[in-house]
Amino acid sequence: MAGEERVVIVGAGFGGLSAAKSLARAGVPFTIIDKRNHHLFQPLLYQVATAALSPAEIAVPIRAVLAPGKGGSIEILMEEIEGIDTARRVVRAVGGDEIAYSQLILATGSAFTYFGREDEWRPFAPALKSIDDALNIRRRVLLAFERAETTDNPDLRKRLMTFVVIGGGPTGVETAGALAELAKATLAKDFTNIDPRDTRVVLVEAVDTLLNAYPAHLGAYTERKLADLGVEVHTNSPVKRIDENGVLAGDDFIETSNIFWCAGVEATPAGKWLGLKTNKNGTVPVSRDLTIPDLPGVFVIGDAASVEGDDGKPLPALAPVAKQQGQYVAEAIIRAQQGQSPQGPFRYRDWGTMATIGRSAAVGKFGKLEVKGFPAWMLWGAVHIAYLVGFRNRINVLVNWLWNWLTYAKGARLITGPDEAATRALDNPKAVDEELDKSVNALD
Amino acid sequence: MAGEERVVIVGAGFGGLSAAKSLARAGVPFTIIDKRNHHLFQPLLYQVATAALSPAEIAVPIRAVLAPGKGGSIEILMEEIEGIDTARRVVRAVGGDEIAYSQLILATGSAFTYFGREDEWRPFAPALKSIDDALNIRRRVLLAFERAETTDNPDLRKRLMTFVVIGGGPTGVETAGALAELAKATLAKDFTNIDPRDTRVVLVEAVDTLLNAYPAHLGAYTERKLADLGVEVHTNSPVKRIDENGVLAGDDFIETSNIFWCAGVEATPAGKWLGLKTNKNGTVPVSRDLTIPDLPGVFVIGDAASVEGDDGKPLPALAPVAKQQGQYVAEAIIRAQQGQSPQGPFRYRDWGTMATIGRSAAVGKFGKLEVKGFPAWMLWGAVHIAYLVGFRNRINVLVNWLWNWLTYAKGARLITGPDEAATRALDNPKAVDEELDKSVNALD
Incomplete structure (x- = not known):
């Protein structure tokens, strides 16, 4: 289903969707995979829980945002991922489908933790x-x-x-x-x-x-x-x-x-899929260019990742961090494809x-x-x-x-x-x- | 939970809600019972099924429509009814609650039938x-x-x-x-x-x-x-x-x-609750004043009832019929309470x-x-x-x-x-x- 050179994004939250939009603008083909069919504007979710807003008011179909059309340049798959084979460079979905990648952006987000209870x-x-x-x-x-x-x-x-x-x-x-x-x-x-x-x-x-x-x-x-x-x-x-x-x-x-x-919040199992040792809260420690040493072509962004800011402290798990990181890795992939020199490290602009x-x-x-x-x-x-x-x-x-x-x-x-x-x-x-x-x- | 003189309405569809509004306007106390907390505008339901509208756009909380306030004049109960004891004049809810009535309006609507399959x-x-x-x-x-x-x-x-x-x-x-x-x-x-x-x-x-x-x-x-x-x-x-x-x-x-x-559509079990012989489609045959011979104080309206129009043919199962019948029975109850003479038979005004x-x-x-x-x-x-x-x-x-x-x-x-x-x-x-x-x- 995927060719030799294919960027694959897992997760259509703030990070994944922002990477997808940047790639789409540059005309870079990619596949984005999410277990749901919609992007959710999480900051207003409590208003659905308290009966002020309807679900469709804070969620949009991923297909409506990216409008893939026919032709194969953008592919959207509703699948649940359960593992990654980094040696063969494929992502494995529940049910057996395998999606091959040349570059992989993991933007799987976080989940609530009950501290083991x-x-x-x-x-x-x-x-x-x-x-x-x-x-x-x-x-x-x-x-x-x-x-x-x-x-x-x-x-x-x-x-x-x-x-x-x-x-x-x-x-x-x-x-x-x-x-x-x-x-x-x-x-x-x-x-x-x-x-x-x-x-x-x-x-x-x-x-x-x-x-x-x-x-x-x-x-x-x-x-x-x-x-x-x-x-x-x-x-x-x-x-x-x-x-x-x-x-x-x-x-x-x-x-x-x-x-x-x-x-409590903890990261989703991107780290486990990669077979890496994660931080206590489940996040994957990444370099300041959002890659992982010895795993070329793999980026981890958003709540799933842990990266230091300029002050040496880890960046917070916030939507704007994820969005900026999505843009950053898309830019890194575009530069590499065009033979340009890499950017400097990721810098969070705190608005x-x-x-x-x-x-x-x-x-x-x-x-x-x-x-x-x-x-x-x-x-x-x-x-x-x-x-x-x-x-x-x-x-x-x-x-x-x-x-x-x-x-x-x-x-x-x-x-x-x-x-x-x-x-x-x-x-x-x-x-x-x-x-x-x-x-x-x-x-x- | 209900006093000696209490109008009870079962069902908050077009018929039940229209009766309730007429009674509320006249200041007549009543209890309305529905198994859901909302009135549904059924004619647009297919637009929810085909993703054009959100549920909250075609449904309103019954409490929001009737705004009962505190004091006991209007009571709204979310209960599922499973039977009626006409001798003792009580309606029985799943779980054992009993609600006493002096007048009972059954507006339980219809359901799809699969012709026995x-x-x-x-x-x-x-x-x-x-x-x-x-x-x-x-x-x-x-x-x-x-x-x-x-x-x-x-x-x-x-x-x-x-x-x-x-x-x-x-x-x-x-x-x-x-x-x-x-x-x-x-x-x-x-x-x-x-x-x-x-x-x-x-x-x-x-x-x-x-x-x-x-x-x-x-x-x-x-x-x-x-x-x-x-x-x-x-x-x-x-x-x-x-x-x-x-x-x-x-x-x-x-x-x-x-x-x-x-x-196919068939009426909900109001007839069964009353122990009556119903028509083949489950509707309760009622007199032209929407009452049932030998069951004083009981009205059946809307899709649950079958009543002849002026042309001798049964009226169709439509929202406007139910609404007009709701107003008619409310009026009948108000007239009786005020000692006025009864109205003529129900006449459907077909718009x-x-x-x-x-x-x-x-x-x-x-x-x-x-x-x-x-x-x-x-x-x-x-x-x-x-x-x-x-x-x-x-x-x-x-x-x-x-x-x-x-x-x-x-x-x-x-x-x-x-x-x-x-x-x-x-x-x-x-x-x-x-x-x-x-x-x-x-x-x-």
């Missing part, structure tokens, strides 16, 4: 990484309120109306803020037997501040703003146990049936980072400049709209945000899932999830 | 009734193209690129037209190894014309327009067999792995019906007036936008339609489904569906 904790504390995760969490959140409305048991009602978000990074902060807004504003007048404003939203963080990547005073500001939204913030509360009754964080046991995991807190505040850091409050929130919205792929998505998201902001309504409050499961789940949500998980695992 | 045919020919059905069909359609792109087997490729829609009513016509448009326009330039314009879309109908509810010449017009879009229409082709290899319709066996069922064919034609019948072609299509769009519940939905659908129409792009081309299932399904879509079905059935 995944089997034990994950069934009760789903993570937020894919669209299906987001729809699963949306279903759980909305069903919790529906179940609370129909039960006469006050203890069960209290547990159903308690939400615990684990992890005080940007995703945890954004999710907790959005959940509080959903419960205390959007749903406030939607029920007869319960008052959603009684909902308890708890954000749990192991260390002593939120948003560790930011200066401490912005973390403290975030904590105050979350408190204004009605979120209880528990810092210095490492998670020790998660079970069907709730979560033990620090010395507090919080009774709840709604736990969401936004804590800044932001995190949002509910519906009218955000914090941001742009080099030495720090921003917070409403102006930061406006900036956050503008930046995210600008980076969304696809003109129509931008219009739709803008319409929905304006509407949400003016009315507090959230349009995507749908409970979906394999047909009957949705209503069955009212009586035993965990049983449904376990059955679904079992059936999916049975296919492996 | 459901177990055998349904696994290969899913129907289009709920959002989950639509997402399932969308996943199958998009995965068929992905699988065709990666296979080297020409026979398999041909089977994957053949789509058969069964049933020449409005849903079948609309689905076949939309599939042809998806394959031949939207996806035309999206693949490298296949040309989606080679896709074969077949519409199969048992009798000799399409759209039987319309005059024969509009059916013939529809057939010509579908042919222009590249749809093969097979009339006089009753389905005799469906299996993993394809469908036997008339004397033709069509090899395909994509069969969609838009044929007309329409069906669309692809992206620029439609047919319509308004009393003696018939319309077709592009003006009919514009009218169809305007009417559907006007009837969509929720201001924001209207804007979003309008933006998406304009965009689709101008660019042929369809924004909701996402393959989703329980996490890993999506990629596994590439190799064996049926196994995945069966596993999912099994797991869901196991919960019963």
Whole structure:
């Protein structure tokens, strides 16, 4: 299926897609492989989980972005990769297909880690990484309120109306803020037997501040703003146990049936496929040109890689890093094909980072400049709209945000899932999830 | 949970929701029960299945429509009903909850029927009734193209690129037209190894014309327009067999792995719950005031009911009939509570019906007036936008339609489904569906 000279990209996240676009612009043929058919704008995924946006508003078909046409210059394959034979220079897909490469760009991203307790904790504390995760969490959140409305048991009602978000990074902060807004504003007048404003939203963080990547005073500001939204913030509360009754964080046991995991991140198995020794977080240590010594033609970029910046510290796992690295390796491949001399080492241009807190505040850091409050929130919205792929998505998201902001309504409050499961789940949500998980695992 | 005098509505489709709104306007307390949390605008469901619209654009949370607030005057319960005890005047939910009623409005709608072959045919020919059905069909359609792109087997490729829609009513016509448009326009330039314009879309109908509810010449017009879009229409082709290899319709066996069922409709089990003898299609025969002799306080409306019109013929199973019946029974209840004399019999005011064919034609019948072609299509769009519940939905659908129409792009081309299932399904879509079905059935 692939010729002698063929660039192969694995992963169509921010890194892989950015490499693909640069190659396409230069007319270099390539094959891009992803296990899904869409590129996902992950920074807004929590808004799908909290019913503000629809999946199609933050995801675009990879084929729609790259528009391969017919002719073989761009090939897009929806396959799940399970290994690499670097000696024969082929990538192996589940089911047996082999894709030959001359240059290989591994942009496989990261996944949530449960610090070795995944089997034990994950069934009760789903993570937020894919669209299906987001729809699963949306279903759980909305069903919790529906179940609370129909039960006469006050203890069960209290547990159903308690939400615990684990992890005080940007995703945890954004999710907790959005959940509080959903419960205390959007749903406030939607029920007869319960008052959603009684909902308890708890954000749990192991260390002593939120948003560790930011200066401490912005973390403290975030904590105050979350408190204004009605979120209880528990810092210095490492998670020790998660079970069907709730979560033990620090010395507090919080009774709840709604736990969401936004804590540790680890790289996907690119390193394992290459047979390399990885860092503790699963990342592949790469040279400053994003290659690997003794593995010519292989690049690793984005969250899957670990590379030092100019200050000698490893670069953060952020979308802009992945995007710039994608452009860098595409450029390296184009230069080599054209017989030009190699570029210097990869240099990350840090334009800044932001995190949002509910519906009218955000914090941001742009080099030495720090921003917070409403102006930061406006900036956050503008930046995210600008980076969304696809003109129509931008219009739709803008319409929905304006509407949400003016009315507090959230349009995507749908409970979906394999047909009957949705209503069955009212009586035993965990049983449904376990059955679904079992059936999916049975296919492996 | 309910007092002495309590109106209970089962079902939040067009009929149930219209009754609920009329009661709410008059300040009459009621409880409305549905197994889902949303009202679905079914006439546009095929656009979700063919990736043009997102679920949230054609569905609204019942709570958002009725905004019950706190106080008990309006109660919304997400429960699945499994029986009625008319002697004790209670409705029984799965799980054991009982809801007492003084007046009961049954608006449980209809479901697709496979003419007694459901177990055998349904696994290969899913129907289009709920959002989950639509997402399932969308996943199958998009995965068929992905699988065709990666296979080297020409026979398999041909089977994957053949789509058969069964049933020449409005849903079948609309689905076949939309599939042809998806394959031949939207996806035309999206693949490298296949040309989606080679896709074969077949519409199969048992009798000799399409759209039987319309005059024969509009059916013939529809057939010509579908042919222009590249749809093969097979009339006089009753389905005799469906299996993993394809469908036997008339004397033709069509090899395909994509069969969609838009044929027979039958009423949901309201009649069974009441212990009544129903019509052959499952509908409950009701008097012209929509009540049942000897069952005081029980109304059956919409697709679940069968009632004669002024011409002595049963009224069709259409959304406008259900809506007008909902208003009628609400009015009857309000009059009784206020001690006013009963209304006359229910009279259906027929404003007309329409069906669309692809992206620029439609047919319509308004009393003696018939319309077709592009003006009919514009009218169809305007009417559907006007009837969509929720201001924001209207804007979003309008933006998406304009965009689709101008660019042929369809924004909701996402393959989703329980996490890993999506990629596994590439190799064996049926196994995945069966596993999912099994797991869901196991919960019963």
